[in-house]
Amino acid sequence: MSDPLVLELREQFATPEQQRHTSSIGIWLFLMTEVMMFGGLFVAYTVYRFNHPQAFAQGSAEMDIVLGSINSAILLTSSLTMGLAEFSAKFGRVRLSGILLFTTILIGLAFLGIKFTEYYEHYQQHEAPGVWFNHVGPHAPEVQMFFVFYFLMTGLHAVHMSIGILLLLGLIARNMVGSFSAAYHTPITVVGLYWHFVDIVWIFLYVIFYLPGLHK
Amino acid sequence: MIQAVAPKIEKNYLNEKVGLLSWLLTTDHKRIAILYTFSITVFFFIGGFFALMMRLELLSPRNWLVSAETYNKLFTMHGIIMVWFFLIPSIPGTLGNFLIPMMVGAKDVAFPKLNLLSWYIFMLGGGVTVYALFRGGVDTGWTFYTPFSTTYSTTYVVAAAVGIFIAGFSTILTALNFIATIHSMRAPGLTWFKLPIFVWSMYANSVVLILNTPVLAITLVMLAVERIFTVGIFDPALGGDPVLFQHMFWFYSHPAVYTMVLPAMAVISEIVPAFSRKPLFGYKAVAFSSIAIAVVGFLVWGHHMFVAGESVYSALAFSFLSYCVAVPSAIKVFNWTATIHGGSVSWDTPMLYAIGFIGLFTIGGMTGLFLAALGLDVHVHDTYFVIAHFHYIMVGGSVMAFLGGVHYWWPKISGKMYPEGLARLSALIVFIGFNLTFFPQFVLGYLGMPRRYAAYPEEFQMLHVLSTAGATILGVGYVLPLCYLIWAWHYGRDATPNPWRATGLEWKSSSPPPTHNFEVTPIVTAKLPYDYEAMKEELELV
């Protein structure tokens, strides 16, 4: 069997350690850009919630808190399986790692399934913004704005989830051809960091969209 | 052991592989630099064409050449192309790509494939933008202010926004690549305080790009969502706040103006010591001033909105912080001049451009302080004074530095010397043309000529004609280097590895360098960067 460490060493690096270090710098920098990108949306949300508190509470009251909470629990579980996948790779248990990666995908898909069920409900209740929106009441445009942010931010989050699932599929494929080992599993770590980041974003989304309408 | 004895290496990055595919699929940072050089040059001349059309229109107080609607599209497309498809990627994409790995003594950047991907993403973004342009253009101004951009404009706003959005990813990936390279690919012995200032400045620049570009991206997404679905985000009729758009835009764009000038400062910090034969004065101060610019540059965006309904208190704070951000820039200017002072200066083309940069950047920066003064800004806001201010920095400063850098590293990049006499003449033409174009605009603005108008009162005509005359001279100054550099690429005299007798690892390699940059990984033993004293002794020994 050829040494995976040597196989995976790109020519611009001198040592595997340097390569691993560089990958980790790369992903952290990338996550910084993600923070700034979601950050822009959080700022805009905050400004408008401050401007239109009642309308945003009204919009939030339309959220399905049960589905939202279940989804939060689901997503946190996926972070656990992702973490365990990396952990087992570290100890050379690559088969187990593959199984855990696959479990993470399934949980991720469950999350997306529930999310789209919620979207569909909002659509049926004429709460999707744009031509589909039909809301009677004093704050109709501002309530619509709440839903604009809801769809935009959770939608962007869902896009990130989908990309994450594709990345996980890639990992599984590489794992099947034997790329990973206790010594070399940097891609699992990198994708793991991305996955955890996307989960953390959801925690914030859950708080700002589902909770404001609780006490009405 | 100076250049004369270094052997000529037959295989280099230019001739090791041939054919179009070997260029389009390359992951060599030096070749990618050349791809960028090609693309940004094309964009520069597209943007330049729009500028020329505007200057021609402004020869007469009436609309004699184009309609007001067309004029709006001209300045918009000029701004978009010049800012996002020329200036921001210019020095990083070309010189940055070529030099950062060499200066840190690495074989390549940290993520070579990502580097190539950046170029393709850049071209895709450029393609979409050019598509918007051919379908009829955009008329919102490069600033895309709402609600005009979201609700009233009938032009190709979304297409242009998508183009810029895509190009943003390229910027981000390149910046990420540079930071990772500088952190983890340095040659043994090359500690942070031995790095050339070029690397420090590009590092600061990349940090800014990583933090601000995503904000522009998401702001454009909101704009596009509002426009496509006609929902309220910034539209005041639907509960939105148009000033929030301005905040988000300038939170990106003020740091962005620094990402147009930090790379220029990077280039100047290399040229000045090399042609003064002295170590850079105050190395650490110059290094940290780049970081200071990056940090404080994020805190001044409100100075673009003094008359946009900003509260007096935040205007005060932003005005104060804008004065603070001038300090690190001034530190650099003082250190460059102190480097020149008492040096044995030679006036080769790169140095001419560097001197031009220092003078013009200073004027641009000082007039920035005028604009940051609350009372004065009310008078000159949205006038030609602002236009002159930022062109002194972006064209007089950054484009000059870019040209200076291209000449300085041309022997390394192409392996050939450019014609020195002609190059000095063009540098002079650029300098004269530039000042004739933009100095009258300070006066115009002060007298009250607003920006973004195709027609104007008769009394301004004289100054406008002067400005247009200057623009044609400037145009000649830009076409000349294009011609003689292409000529030199084929017919120039062969360059030695270190024609300027400069310090820095890039000069330790052959000209042009081999594919992996160095025959053996360099080990840095010099105690200082810019050790021209030691070099002098070495030369005397020879």
Ligand code: HEM
């Ligand atoms: C010395 C520090 C600087 C200060 C204090 C400063 C200040 C200002 C102020 C107050 C304005 C707004 C003027 C108005 O619209 O009424 C402005 C506009 C502008 N500045 Fe600067 N500036 C500085 C450096 C720079 C640099 C380094 C660049 C570019 C590389 C730059 C590019 C611009 C641009 C592009 C605009 C016009 C934006 C627009 O409205 O389209 N500035 N500057």
Ligand SMILES: [Cu+2]
């Ligand atoms: Cu600014």
